[in-house]
Amino acid sequence: MSDAPDRELRISKIRDGTVIDHITGGQAMNVLAILGIDGDEGIGVSIGMNVPSDKLGTKDVVKVEGRELSQGEVDVLSLLAPEATVNIVREFEVIEKKRVERPERVVGLLTCPNHNCITNADEPVESAFGVVADGVRCEFCGEIVREDIGDHLAVH
Amino acid sequence: MSDAPDRELRISKIRDGTVIDHITGGQAMNVLAILGIDGDEGIGVSIGMNVPSDKLGTKDVVKVEGRELSQGEVDVLSLLAPEATVNIVREFEVIEKKRVERPERVVGLLTCPNHNCITNADEPVESAFGVVADGVRCEFCGEIVREDIGDHLAVH
Numbered sequence: 001m002s003d004a005p006d007r008e009l010r011i012s013k014i015r016d017g018t019v020i021d022h023i024t025g026g027q028a029m030n031v032l033a034i035l036g037i038d039g040d041e042g043i044g045v046s047i048g049m050n051v052p053s054d055k056l057g058t059k060d061v062v063k064v065e066g067r068e069l070s071q072g073e074v075d076v077l078s079l080l081a082p083e084a085t086v087n088i089v090r091e092f093e094v095i096e097k098k099r100v101e102r103p104e105r106v107v108g109l110l111t112c113p114n115h116n117c118i119t120n121a122d123e124p125v126e127s128a129f130g131v132v133a134d135g136v137r138c139e140f141c142g143e144i145v146r147e148d149i150g151d152h153l154a155v156h
Numbered sequence: 157m158s159d160a161p162d163r164e165l166r167i168s169k170i171r172d173g174t175v176i177d178h179i180t181g182g183q184a185m186n187v188l189a190i191l192g193i194d195g196d197e198g199i200g201v202s203i204g205m206n207v208p209s210d211k212l213g214t215k216d217v218v219k220v221e222g223r224e225l226s227q228g229e230v231d232v233l234s235l236l237a238p239e240a241t242v243n244i245v246r247e248f249e250v251i252e253k254k255r256v257e258r259p260e261r262v263v264g265l266l267t268c269p270n271h272n273c274i275t276n277a278d279e280p281v282e283s284a285f286g287v288v289a290d291g292v293r294c295e296f297c298g299e300i301v302r303e304d305i306g307d308h309l310a311v312h
Contacts, residue, residue, distance in 0.1 A: 046202075048202050
């Protein structure tokens, strides 16, 4: 690497934490919402949105300092960013590369777009979706969400 | 400057656009909401949250590529981030430093926390707040918002 600033890097390396790379361009905010991060926690977060990428055209990158994501958190990310790569970093070195796998179910994270669904009534029922080939399917009313899953985050 | 990576920089320089620095720590997401940026626009945005700062303890930094903020946009930012500095950048050089000044009024940007306020009824009335010494005051019902103004953004 030369001494010239790397224009493609955009955001610096972190000492300890999690690097989520190859996020679908424009999905970084939704990724943060899933992780429950809005900045008030005081933890260091760096975000690059719509960074040029050979593989994806554009991509987002999120680096979370001092926090190592669990496999469960990583798997939920796959719904928004199926191409994402997740690296756990300690002392500037990648110590683990987590595989992103689609979960079988997503509980409590999404709201059903069907207004008549019982999960949208004022009842103590937690939303639950099964993951199907082309999206997610509400286990209560059968409604299927195929696109813009990030728009249905309950955590927004 | 040495060749060692600058741990404090966090996010790289941009060629053209706007650098908003010294944002109150944790307010970056609200700043983006005010600017109407959520990533879907496809423009390059870099964000550093809770970056160590001599002046503020921690701060947020937002760099928006290819967009030069207007004075009106800059002034509204002052409500969330009174210490913010705004630099317009072209070809990696700062060509203008905008002063952040508190606006006298804020129209359409905030929602009134008073549920009985006419701006929260289903009427074609746009919210309007006067900026007072210790916050903002609804011009319709007189409700004053002093803290956490970012929680009342209509654009969320």
